Amino acid sequence: MDVYGKGTSIAQWRRLIDEAYSGSFQGPIVNVDDGRDPHFDAIFVGGGSAGRFGAAVLRSLGGRPLVLERWPFLGGSCPHQACVPHHLFSEAARELDQAQALQGRLWYPEFDPTAASVLELVELFRSKRSGPHAHMNWQSAQQLDIESVLNAEAQVLDARTVRAAGRTFTADALVLATGARTALPGIEGETLPGVFDYASFIEDLDYEPRKIVVIGGSKVAVEYASFYRATGTPTTIVSRAELLTSGGPARMDVDLRRFVVDGMRLRDLELLEHSVVTRIVGCDRVEGVEIETPEGHRFVEADFVLLGTGEKPNTASFASALPLVHDDRGFVVVDSRMRTNIDGVYAAGDLIGPPMEMFKSRRSGTTAARNIMGVDATFHYDDIPDFLHTTYEVTWAGLTEREARERFERVVTIQVPPIGMDPADTPLPMAEGSMLYGFTLPERTGFQKCVIDATTRRVVGIHHAGYGAKDAFQYLHHMISRPEGLTIDQLGDMNELYISSDYFIGYARLRSSQADLTSM
Numbered sequence: 001m002d003v004y005g006k007g008t009s010i011a012q013w014r015r016l017i018d019e020a021y022s023g024s025f026q027g028p029i030v031n032v033d034d035g036r037d038p039h040f041d042a043i044f045v046g047g048g049s050a051g052r053f054g055a056a057v058l059r060s061l062g063g064r065p066l067v068l069e070r071w072p073f074l075g076g077s078c079p080h081q082a083c084v085p086h087h088l089f090s091e092a093a094r095e096l097d098q099a100q101a102l103q104g105r106l107w108y109p110e111f112d113p114t115a116a117s118v119l120e121l122v123e124l125f126r127s128k129r130s131g132p133h134a135h136m137n138w139q140s141a142q143q144l145d146i147e148s149v150l151n152a153e154a155q156v157l158d159a160r161t162v163r164a165a166g167r168t169f170t171a172d173a174l175v176l177a178t179g180a181r182t183a184l185p186g187i188e189g190e191t192l193p194g195v196f197d198y199a200s201f202i203e204d205l206d207y208e209p210r211k212i213v214v215i216g217g218s219k220v221a222v223e224y225a226s227f228y229r230a231t232g233t234p235t236t237i238v239s240r241a242e243l244l245t246s247g248g249p250a251r252m253d254v255d256l257r258r259f260v261v262d263g264m265r266l267r268d269l270e271l272l273e274h275s276v277v278t279r280i281v282g283c284d285r286v287e288g289v290e291i292e293t294p295e296g297h298r299f300v301e302a303d304f305v306l307l308g309t310g311e312k313p314n315t316a317s318f319a320s321a322l323p324l325v326h327d328d329r330g331f332v333v334v335d336s337r338m339r340t341n342i343d344g345v346y347a348a349g350d351l352i353g354p355p356m357e358m359f360k361s362r363r364s365g366t367t368a369a370r371n372i373m374g375v376d377a378t379f380h381y382d383d384i385p386d387f388l389h390t391t392y393e394v395t396w397a398g399l400t401e402r403e404a405r406e407r408f409e410r411v412v413t414i415q416v417p418p419i420g421m422d423p424a425d426t427p428l429p430m431a432e433g434s435m436l437y438g439f440t441l442p443e444r445t446g447f448q449k450c451v452i453d454a455t456t457r458r459v460v461g462i463h464h465a466g467y468g469a470k471d472a473f474q475y476l477h478h479m480i481s482r483p484e485g486l487t488i489d490q491l492g493d494m495n496e497l498y499i500s501s502d503y504f505i506g507y508a509r510l511r512s513s514q515a516d517l518t519s520m
C-alpha cells in the first residue's frame, strides 16, 4: 500500500495497523517519495526508538532518512510489548499495593484478590496499543517528514544497500537498530505452554495465572513479579545471584537495593536467591518448577512461568552481509559515536546491549544521526540515570556510596531514613504519593540517599525509592554530570515545591551552610 503524501489520519493509521497486525492486510506500507532517487543519507534498519528518533534528527539536520520496519508501526517493542505495558502494569501494581496495605482502613474495602486480573490488564493493553502506534506513524510521516517502509522484512546486502518490499534502497550510511529478544536459558521444559517471556506474555496470555514462578533476578523479573504479586497472585522469584545485582541494577546503591528487596519480601513475594531452576515440569502445560536452592531441592507448583533471563540481539537481517564485531553476548560493538567497525555502518538501541531502555535507544539513534550529518556527538550510555519499578518507582544516578568512597577521600551522605534506623520508626521520606503510607504504614514511604564528595562539596550520586522522583532525576543527573557539577550549596539554593517526592533540595538546604560537611 502506498501512503506517501496521502495525509493518513491517526484513525486511518490505527485501522491499518490493526488489519496488518491481525493479518487481514498483508504487504508493505510504503511511505516513500517515488519521485526521487531511492538513495538516502541514511537507512535505519529497524523503526523502534533508535530508528525513529535517529531518523527524525537526521531529517531535522537537513538529511533524507529512510526507516525500514518489519512491524506495521514505528516505535518498536517499547509501545508494543515492553516499556509501555510494563508502565501500565507498574502503575496498577502501585495502586493494588495500596489497596491491599490499607484494606479495611479509611475508604479502602477488604481487598478481593480475585478482582484484580492479570489477564484483564493484558487484554486491555492488547486492545488499545495500536492507539499509540498510530500516533507514532502519523507523527513520523506528517510532522517529522520521515520516509518509511513498514510491515516488510529488510535484508542488508552490503554496507550501503538494503532490500525491502521487493525494492532496493541505497544510502551513504546504515544505522542498524534491529533490537533484541529473550535469550532462552536452555532449561528443560522452557517451551511448554504456560512458559512466557515479556513478549509472549503480552501476545499469547489467554488464562488467569493462579501460581507464578519468575526466573531471573534483574529488571524484567523483579518488575513483572511485583506486578503479579500485587494482583494477589502467589509469586516466587528464582534468581541465580542476589536480586538486582546484574545489568543496570548492578549500579544500585546497596542500601537502596536492601530497601527495595526488603519491600518485596514485606509484600509476600517469595524470593529464592542463589537458586537455579533445573527443570520446568509439565505434560501438556506447565505444572511446576524444580529448583536447587542453598537449602536443598524444592518443587514449586506453578501454572505460569515467566523467563526474565536476559536478551540476545536480532542480527538475521545483516549478519551474512556485514562482518561486524560483536561482544561476548553477541551485541554489536560501537564506539561513543555509535560507529561499528565498518565504515559508514552505525548501530543503536537494544542491538548494542544493555541498558535495554528506550531512553538509551533514542539517544543512541540520535547520536548516530548527528555524526552521519557531520555534527560531532558522543553518548556514554554506561553513565545514565536508570530506574525500575517494584510497587515503588526506584531511581538511581551517578555513583553509589561505595564507588564514591573508592574515588574520593571524604564522602558524606544524606540518607532518609537515617543510617541504621528501622524504616518503621519514621514516616520520612514522605511526599506526594506516600502521604497515606506516612500516616499509616511509615515503613512503606520510601528511601533516599544523596552521596557527596565532601572536599569539593559536589553531589556525585542520588538514589531513591518512592513515588514521583523520576522526573527530578532527569534534570539532577544532567546537572551533576556537567563538567562544573552541582554542589550541595547550589542544590540547597533551589526552590523546592514542597512536599516534592525527593527531599534532596530540602535536606541539602539543612546541611549546606556547614563548612565541614557531615553525614545525616
Ligand code: COM
Residues within 6 Å of the ligand: 048, 049, 050, 052, 053, 074, 075, 076, 078, 079, 083, 084, 136, 358, 362
Ligand atoms: C516510545 C517509542 S514508546 S518512540 O521512542 O517514541 O519511538
